[in-house]
Amino acid sequence: MNNIDITTEAGPVHDYRDNPFGLVYEYPITENKSGEVNIHPVTYTLRGLKIAANVYTPAGYDPNGSYPAITVAHPNGGTKEQVAGRYAQLLAERGCITIAADAAYQGHSEGMPRNVDKPFFRTDDIHGMVDFLAGFPGFPGVDVDRISALGICGGGGYTLNAAKVDKRFKSVATVSMFNSGLVRRNGLQDSQVDSIQERLRQSAQARADEAVGETTVTYAGDADLTDEQIAAQPFPLYRQGYEYYWKTHACPGSSFKYTMSSLFDLMRWDATDQLDLIDVPLLMIAGSDSDTRYMSDEAIPKATGTEDKELFLLDGAQHIETYWVDEYVNAAIDKLTEFYGRTV
Known part of the structure; x- marks a missing residue:
């Protein structure tokens, strides 16, 4: 498997400089036209930081109307201009107001040091998107009862x-869910269990250095790999991920790296803890052949607070392919449209 030619599987190369909104996904908006889906770059403040986001409005949007709204949270290392933006645009085409925001400390949002990836912040970023859409004055046209x-x-x-406690959400869906705490702790498919204690010591030292004002921030996941090194990665997620984030869909602010001190929080956290708190409809979409599918497989049975739950598999899809391959993205959007149509 390590010898496959991933370059030919990675799709066309997109350049953010060719798009006025910096978008790098397939079929992006290139200009706002009357009567069509439009994109609205916005900023708002969360925890004292300026957050950069894009709001997408549906064709024929009337600010005085009433529309369902969807928050779209981007992958680890991603930005709003990549896959999150693509799904947000496609859902806007189906009649929703959608928002994709860069996480604090990442992308074009504020926060220092850069590339902090801690569960509290990333979760609160999602609450913050709801605050912006449904707060005062809120975004025009958003029906606060249909988010x-x-x-x-x-x-x-x-x-x-976020959905465990934020009852403003009337339903919740995921695509290729990645349990960051589980993977940062055990490694993908438990491939790093033997080094847990050593990485915990490294994260504790990184936090100690930051606490005393060390000017150099230590990062994990920061690498500049050759094509040969990418092809030698043991999992399709990483091989295809490097292609997606570093080559075909590269975007400013997008990076695999995260502060080593983030592990201090990540390694004692798990996305599937207390899933019984979710009491609204739940849809989880995953590639049938994805090396991350097991995370969705394990999550669904733990969501005992709702009987309206489903794991929907995209036949033949790998994790990263659910970001950009038309066949899989369109199938996911069709399923999401049906799901949101009956739940919000």
């Missing part, structure tokens, strides 16, 4: 976490 959530990859795990 739902979507999370992709790591954003899926954090969206599950």
Whole structure:
């Protein structure tokens, strides 16, 4: 498997400089046209930080109307201009107001040091999207009684976490859910169990250094791999992920790296803890062939607070392929449209 030619599987190369909104996903908006889906770059303040987001409005949008709304949380290392934006645009085409925001400390949102990836912040970012849409004055046209959530990859795990307590969500869905705590602790498919204690010591030292004002921030996941090194990665998630984030859909602010001190919080957290608190309809979408499918498989039975739950498999799809391959993205959107149509 390590010898497959992933370059030919990665799709066309998109350049953020070719799009006025910096979008790098397939079939992006290139200009706002009357009567069509439009994109609205916005900023708002959360925990004292300026958050950068894109709001998508449906064709024929009337600010005085009443529309269902969906928050879209991006993957670990991702930005709003990549897959989160694609799903947000497609759902807007189906009649929803959607928002995709860069997580605090990531993308174009504020926060120092850069690339902090802690469960509290990532979860609160999702609450913050709801605050912006449904607060005062809120975004025009949003029906506060019809707000739902979507999370992709790591954003899926954090969206599950948000939905446990945020009862403003009337339903919740994930695509290729990635349980960040589980993987940072045990490694993908339990491949790093033997090094848990050593990585905990590293994270504790990184936090200690930051506490005394060390100017150098230590990062994990920061690498500049050659094509040969990418092809040698042991999992399709990482091989295809490097292609997606570093080549075909590269975008400013998108990075695999995260502060080593983030592990201090991540490794004692799990997206599937207390899933019984979710009492609204739940849809989890995953690729049938994905090396991360087991995370959705394990989550569904734990969601005992709702009987309206489903694991929907995209036949033949790998994790990253649910981001950009038309066949899989369109199937996911069709399923999401049916789900949101009956739940919000």
